Amino acid sequence: MIYVKNYRKKPVEVKAIINDGSYDCFLAIANRPFNAGSAVTQNNDGTIDITTLEGVMKVDVGDYVICGVSGELYPCKPDIFKKTYDEA
Secondary structure, three states: OOOOOOOOOOOOOOEEEEOOOOHHHHHHHHOOOOOOOOOOEOOOOOOEEEEOOOEEEEEEEOEEEEOOOOEEEEEEOHHHHHHHHHOO
């Protein structure tokens, strides 16, 4: 028999930055120590493309970019970020 169980996310600290659309923000995302090696490109409209394990993901201006526990980068919408994370 298969049982559905409840699980709670382990408390982990991540690094995150808000994409404000500026070149300086892009550089902060693309360079170490924040970026662990993901391919990151900035588009003319201030959005950023990040290569993830799931493929290329677009980061809109105002979205967060999170550096995960294994150094991976991924985007997160502001409303989800605020429900999931507190400043450490």
